[in-house]
């Protein structure tokens with residue numbers, strides 16, 4: 001099997017004393033396809049997934065499990081305050097978060113900014129999706145508020161889409177961004193207990209199921225985040241080639 005280590009990750013270890021697995025040539029400390037796992041300090045070979053949202057984290061981790069990377073969460077950065085997030089677009093916010101956290105982490109940093117845009121609400125909640133209703137509101141309260149505001153809107157007018165922008169950064173610089181979007185409709189009631197956020201009110205018309213009624217794998221296959229993650233995976237593969 002051909003080993004690959006994204007050159008975006010490789011750059012930081014151009015200088016010694018980095019050691020490589022004698023079998024697959026991956027830098028020691030990575031989860032190597034050859035099966036050899038070492039305990040060398042993995043920090044510079046680890047991808048930091050910079051999100052406080054457990055739902056996002058689960059989905060990103062599920063995808064990253066297929067890549068030869070070690071993954072760290074924000075809990076590995078002690079005493080770092082949350083990133084500011086005051087951009088006007090998903091891309092600006094993703095770049096801002098990735099840049100900010102990457103200054104505190106020796107490896108690469110991945111940030112996700114995403115949200116729901118409802119056409120009948122002029123694109124709301126958009127970049128305010130996580131703070132909609134109030135910062136302390138529950139996912140269910142946010143979903144119910146959307147349903148309430150669409151009370152008088154019939155189905156052709158209930159179109160909506162999820163956006164996701166992923167930004168990959170290193171030492172304060174964005175390396176690349178990846179985007180994904182999925183079209184759907186807002187339901188009339190909450191349906192399904194899977195996923196997170198607005199999934200129970202987001203209907204995928206061709207499946208006649210909400211994202212909350214899909215399994216994690218089914219959602220990842222079609223979702224805004226799944227699309228962006230696959231673009232990132234492809235980019236990392238090409239970079240390593």
Ligand code: ITT
Pocket residue numbers: 050051052053056085112113114115116127129130162195196197198199211223225
């Ligand atoms: P981080 O900034 O720490 O990553 P956050 O939840 O604050 O976490 P965002 O600012 O990107 O992240 O807000 C995204 C919100 O959009 C999220 O809280 C959900 O309410 C919603 N959202 C994003 N992706 C979603 C998905 O796949 N399914 C359902 N809701 C989603």
